[in-house]
Amino acid sequence: MLRLVFDGGARVMVRPSGTEPKLKVYIDAAATEGSMRERRAAASEAVARLEAGMRELVA
Known part of the structure; x- marks a missing residue:
């Protein structure tokens, strides 16, 4: 799992699915x-x- 913590406490966590080929x-x-x-x-x-930033990265 990748966990990003930003100033102000916002978090983004990314992990692979355990059953499907997706994040x-x-x-x-x-x-x-x-x-x-x-x-x-x-x-x-x-x-x-x-969310907008993550969509750009993983799309």
């Missing part, structure tokens, strides 16, 4: 400042940016 990519992020709505929006934005 599995897991992305998570959190935010600690602002209201609940602002934190969710910031975390969702971070995940979207990381």
Whole structure:
């Protein structure tokens, strides 16, 4: 498994599938400042940016 941890705590984890010839990519992020709505929006934005970058790399 490859685990990348970014500033702010966002993570991308990449591992091979155990049953299929493909990679599995897991992305998570959190935010600690602002209201609940602002934190969710910031975390969702971070995940979207990381997902876009990972899609470029593995496509």
